[in-house]
């Protein structure tokens with residue numbers, strides 16, 4: 001069991017599916033792995049009162065500056081990343097649960113600069129991305145020529161803007177909803193393509209405009225999501241992976257992604273002023 005004095009204090013911003021999962025895990029398993037809850041903020045603080053001790057509830061998000069946290073975890077909405085990301089990095093390491101926000105080039109630059117300036121780490125959870133470390137290595141040594149990611153889900157699992165999926169019927173089968181750059185896709189599907197955003201941040205030399213994303217609606221996928229990644233290197237080098245992630249019907253997040261997030265949080269112990277896939 002880790003010493004409480006040396007355990008990392010974690011501020012959680014957002015109390016949806018992921019936030020609730022992480023808070024429960026920290027409350028149950030935190031002492032064993034050296035994590036403790038510093039505070040929790042939710043847009044509606046009423047939702048916290050039965051599960052979070054009163055003194056750990058933050059009523060106003062701006063008050064995070066008066067609390068002590070080593071790591072701030074955003075698990076609510078890209079807008080919060082935009083409004084508070086750089087401020088969070090001026091106080092703590094920042095695990096960004098909604099990396100699709102970084103498809104705005106100005107915000108990505110702002111957060112990279114803030115991390116470097118404050119010597120704190122901007123952590124990108126790998127989520128449902130398989131092989132992220134290998135992609136990062138190819139990016140860093142200049143051999144990554146192309147990267148494409150296809151996500152296929154039951155239509156009830158998509159939350160899309162712009163009228164891309166207004167109507168569907170059970171049994172209609174497979175339909176490609178979008179194929180293009182991850183930069184174009186993020187604003188259309190901000191809640192569905194965080195894995196692609198993580199890939200685009202990792203493959204920084206290709207970036208959001210250079211990484212290709214495709215989303216596919218398939219009524220046959222009632223029990224799982226599929227994430228396919230294809231990385232291309234020089235002289236015909238290619239790697240293709242297919243990840244089947246069991247999920248509840250209508251769920252944005254596949255079951256294995258929750259544990260993936262927990263594993264990511266365990267890595268957040270400070271990697272300098274960098275952007276770090278975890």
Ligand SMILES: NC(=O)c1ccc[n+]([C@@H]2O[C@H](COP(=O)([O-])OP(=O)(O)OC[C@H]3O[C@@H](n4cnc5c(N)ncnc54)[C@H](O)[C@@H]3O)[C@@H](O)[C@H]2O)c1
Nearest residue numbers: 014015016017018019043075076077097098127191194253
């Ligand atoms: N990185 C990944 O691999 C990955 C995986 C799953 C989900 N996510 C992202 O993490 C975030 C949380 O996911 P979830 O499954 O817990 O979602 P959720 O919908 O269950 O919870 C979101 C929470 O944020 C709140 N919220 C929504 N909009 C808000 C806003 N504008 N300002 C403040 N609060 C707001 C909601 O009230 C809710 O409490 C989402 O942005 C989601 O897209 C990322």
